[in-house]
Amino acid sequence: MAKLATAITVIILAVVGQHICRFILALNPFRIVYNHWPGPCHLVPEVTNGSEDLAVTSSGLVFISSGPNDKIGKLFTLDMNSPKVQVSRVSIQPTYFQDDFIPFGLSVFEDPTSKEIRLFAINFNGFTIETFRYDPPTNTAHHIKTIRHPLIISPNDIVATGPDSFYVSNMSPFSSFPLMALSLLTFLPTGSVVYYENGDARTVANGIKFANGINMSPDGQVIYVASMFMRAIKVYRRQTDNSLQFDHDIMVYSNVDNINVEPTTGDLWVGTQPRMWQAIVGPKPLGSQVLQIKHAESRNPVVTSIYSNDGRELSASSAAVYHNGHLLIGSVFSKLLHCKVDIPT
Numbered sequence: 001m002a003k004l005a006t007a008i009t010v011i012i013l014a015v016v017g018q019h020i021c022r023f024i025l026a027l028n029p030f031r032i033v034y035n036h037w038p039g040p041c042h043l044v045p046e047v048t049n050g051s052e053d054l055a056v057t058s059s060g061l062v063f064i065s066s067g068p069n070d071k072i073g074k075l076f077t078l079d080m081n082s083p084k085v086q087v088s089r090v091s092i093q094p095t096y097f098q099d100d101f102i103p104f105g106l107s108v109f110e111d112p113t114s115k116e117i118r119l120f121a122i123n124f125n126g127f128t129i130e131t132f133r134y135d136p137p138t139n140t141a142h143h144i145k146t147i148r149h150p151l152i153i154s155p156n157d158i159v160a161t162g163p164d165s166f167y168v169s170n171m172s173p174f175s176s177f178p179l180m181a182l183s184l185l186t187f188l189p190t191g192s193v194v195y196y197e198n199g200d201a202r203t204v205a206n207g208i209k210f211a212n213g214i215n216m217s218p219d220g221q222v223i224y225v226a227s228m229f230m231r232a233i234k235v236y237r238r239q240t241d242n243s244l245q246f247d248h249d250i251m252v253y254s255n256v257d258n259i260n261v262e263p264t265t266g267d268l269w270v271g272t273q274p275r276m277w278q279a280i281v282g283p284k285p286l287g288s289q290v291l292q293i294k295h296a297e298s299r300n301p302v303v304t305s306i307y308s309n310d311g312r313e314l315s316a317s318s319a320a321v322y323h324n325g326h327l328l329i330g331s332v333f334s335k336l337l338h339c340k341v342d343i344p345t
Contacts, residue, residue, distance in 0.1 A: 023187045026209075026229045028255065029277035033287040033310045038327060039342035041313070043335050046087050047076065051330035053157065053213075053258050054319040055106035056080070057117060061136070062321050062328055063090075065103035068124045069333040073102040075121070077139060080323040085338045091140040092132075100125050105157030105213070105258070107166065118144075118163055122155045127175050129158065129168065129196075149201045151194045154180055157213045157258060159223070161242075165197035167204070167223060169211040184210055184229075193225055195242050204244040205236060213258035213319075218266050222247075222297045226256035226270070233259065233270070235297065250301050254289050257332070258319035267345075268293040271319040271330060274308065285311030290320040290329055292345060307339060 052067030060080035064087065066073055075090040092098045102124040109118045117134040119141055128148055132141035154171045161167065170192045172180040183190050191211030195204045205225065212226040216238075223236040223244055232251045236244035254272035261268055273279075274289040290307040307320075307329060314337045319330040322345065329337040 023185070023229075024277070026187070026231060026255075027277035027280065028231075028253070028275045029281075031275040031277075031287075033274050033289070034308055035310055035313075036305070036308050037339060038306050039340040041307075041337055041339040042085075043314075044078070044085055044087060044328075044338050046089075047336035048334065050333050051076075051336040052104055052318050052332055053106045054260060054321045054328060054330045055108045055119075056260065056321045056323060057108055058110060058263055060323045062323075063106050063108060063119060064330065064336065065106050065121060067104060067318075067332060068102055070102070073098060073123075073125075075103055075119075075141060078328065080321070080326050080328065085326075087336070088139050090134075091138065093140055093142050097143050101130065103130075105155065105169075107158045107160040109160035109163060111163060116163075118160065120158050120160045120166055122158055122168070127153065127155055129155065129166070131164075147196065149194075149196060151201045151203060152196070156211065157215075157226075159214050159216045161216070161220065162197070165195075165242075167214055167216070168194050168196065169208075169214045169225060170194060171210055171212070187229060191227070193223070193236075193244065195244075197242070204242065205234075205246070208234065212256060213270070215259040215261050215268075217261060217297060218263050224259050224261070224268060224296065226259055228255050228257065228276075231255055233268070233293070233296070248299055250293060250296060250303070252291055252293075252303055254291065257317070258330075260319065260321050262322055265294075266297070267322075268296045269306075269320040269322045269327075271317040273316055273318075278311070279316075285315035287311045288314045288317030288329070288331065290317060290327065292322070306341070306343075306345070313337070 049070040050067030064076040076087040105122040119132040189207040191208035193205035209229040255276040294302040316332040327339040
């Protein structure tokens with residue numbers, strides 16, 4: 001009996017030890033972050049508490065969410081075509097709505113007929129989906145409605161497919177932060193993707209280790225999902241019934257956050273944290289890295305590191321948008337960086 005107990009103890013310790021080692025390695029503890037820039041970069045004034053996600057219109061207008069570090073949630077816009085790089089705070093109507101609004105993941109839908117711009121935002125306060133009608137002349141977002149559904153449990157990011165339809169990533173099967181943290185620490189593939197349309201929703205992908213950013217190819221045929229703990233982007237083929245068929249993984253070996261898709265080329269611009277281990281051990285800032293991925297829909301993608309920093313200039317990059325030679329980089333908790341891209345892309 002004693003030998004059996006010893007054997008069981010050894011097996012349990014081996015399994016737990018293996019899990020701990022895999023979890024630590026997934027956070028890149030031994031990664032050395034080298035600094036490099038695509039051209040001259042500078043911080044954008046007025047954004048200091050976070051620029052967690054970026055979503056860009058076809059004309060180059062970028063929406064910026066302040067993220068969970070800002071007690072009063074804010075949305076900003078920045079025109080990538082303007083010679084002056086500055087943000088403008090979006091007026092949210094009705095004004096009382098912003099009291100409980102902490103914007104996180106963003107997506108934009110531009111109606112091809114009416115030209116209406118509809119903004120989708122994940123509200124980190126309550127894990128709901130908020131939709132807005134955006135008025136460009138007044139830089140105002142008019143709240144339309146709040147979307148809740150039992151399958152939308154712990155949303156992180158969203159990609160709109162129509163005025164009332166979208167794909168959304170769930171980080172975890174739990175909505176309470178303690179249980180969510182526990183499920184993520186188990187390193188189990190419990191993340192998922194849900195498709196929502198006109199009040200109905202269904203799970204279309206699961207088995208994802210920390211489902212994070214999500215976006216769609218310009219032709220609407222491919223869905224990209226960031227698996228943060230897998231350090232990869234999962235590629236799915238969109239079916240005619242809006243279900244998803246897994247195609248392949250793009251390993252980038254950096255903890256992937258949000259994904260943006262360049263509309264003309266289909267290139268992915270990805271915000272990542274190259275050494276997330278620093279978030280646990282502290283006190284140094286998290287590093288930042290922006291990746292460009294060409295031919296992401298194919299089995300032969302080309303991954304290029306466009307920007308990398310040890311965290312002293314920008315900590316914990318979370319999103320990146322490229323437009324006409326300009327690169328905008330958001331961060332989870334801190335600043336917003338603009339770079340002029342002087343290298344071939």
